[in-house]
Amino acid sequence: GAGVSQTPSNKVTEKGKYVELRCDPISGHTALYWYRQSLGQGPEFLIYFQGTGAADDSGLPNDRFFAVRPEGSVSTLKIQRTERGDSAVYLCASSLRRGGRNNEQFFGPGTRLTVL
């Protein structure tokens, strides 16, 4: 079946601009996660959704970052007033449900964000 998909695959923007990154999880997966990964580092947790609600947004670095999942499927990560330090690969993952053995998370190909 189809895996996690993310669009765009690459996004180049200028400092101060607004960007939206989209994630389409595996069908039937109720939990959705956003991570970001900088070069040479492991993915860093940002936020996760169980259904439509953000169950844990403790990883969002500041209030310029916001994410939604209005219908419990597709999610959008929104970054306002982008800064050069936001440049990274933004990864989305989904799992059948959160926690326990069914927490195996499957990642999408990521969106490579470059802020000039």
Next chain:
Amino acid sequence: RKEVEQDPGPFNVPEGATVAFNCTYSNSASQSFFWYRQDCRKEPKLLMSVYSSGNEDGRFTAQLNRASQYISLLIRDSKLSDSATYLCAVNPYNQGGKLIFGQGTELSVKP
């Protein structure tokens, strides 16, 4: 101290060698553990979940040592195609489903 730590390597091994990676975690109440493989400029791909009893999948064996708070990955009979970065991930107790990743260990298998 980082919550999840790995030796970044690189580990350079000849084809056919056996290689092992460890990953330590600081939260003793962590409840689930995973190994991911990541190729250059690709997303992490789930390699194995790590169960308390240990588990094996072909040439790959994962172990959990709760007393010493580490997980390990053993690769036997290394292939050129095993060259990648191996990430360990830990799900902390009572923090929903989020995963805390290590930095990753780079493996390079040479002919």
